Amino acid sequence: MNDVHISKSGLARIFHTDRDEETVKADEVRRAMKSDDGCMSPYCLRKTSSSTQHPSGFSGSAVDQYEISGLDRFLLRGECMIGEILLKKDCSLRHHEDQFLLEEDLLHYETPQAAREIIRYDAQGKFRPLKTAPNLRRGWLLKLNNIEDVILALDFFYPMALHLYEAFLENKLSVTPLRETLDRQTGMYRITQLLKDEQAQELISKSCCSENGCLRQVLWSISKDQAITTLSDQKKSVPLNPREIPLLCREACNLLVAAARPLGKMNLPS
Ligand code: SF4
Secondary structure, eight states: OEEEEEOTTSOEEEEETTHHHHHHHHHHHHHHHOOTTOOOSTTOEEEOOOOOOOTTSOOHHHHHHEEETTHHHHHHTSEEEETTEEEETTTEEEEGGGTTSOGGGSEEEOSTTHHHHHHHBOTTSOBOSOTTSSOOOOSEEEEOSSHHHHHHHHHHHSTTHHHHHHHHHTTOOOOOOHHHHHHTOOGGGGGGGGOOHHHHHHHHHHHSOTTTTOOSEEOOOSBTTBOOOSSOTGGGSOOOBTTEEOOEEOSOOHHHHHHHHHHHHHTSOO
């Protein structure tokens, strides 16, 4: 069974009961991804003069100074998956279920900003509030010019995904238990603090499950003493696959907190 513990330094470390095996696997992956300049992350940061504005919340200047160069090594292996997207070394992206379709049968796009249009609505035309929901529409092909554009597009498709995975590989990913997230809420969301543990477990099983909820791996717990019991161990761990960039969730998102509100309200004393 996998679990998440918070180290004394405040940084989260992801432990598994079979941790020795996982540690060896992680070391192997890190070694395989080690760059020529010695960086152990597949997304080594290095200086660049790009002035791209990323949507992930990183300031323009922070992103200006660095590029996540390890992604090109992922692509040099041929292809890699991130969420529902198949990335190829020619800097093209498509829905992975479209991989055997002819390119002429797909709608072509050429700029990273096109990702914003692709992610907005699902195949039924419904707005997608959660970008990591497993309902990315099919039928498109995004052909980009370089790795910087790929990184920008991915930041539109799956905000922060590359940065979170990089932090995980460097053992710098901090996670926040649900109770801490709810305790931080103010105003109309403060009532979520009344959420009962069993309500939280049920809510998480519906909202975060990969099948019809969210593709992120859930790394946080209900509280420091209580694990999530309604998700599989697989869903609560980080797959170490050099051909796949996993989507990680380090704390409950705003949508989950919003969904907790009516449940918390039900617990108000009458
Ligand atoms: S809390 Fe995390 S895993 Fe759950 S729906 Fe939100 S982003 Fe996805």
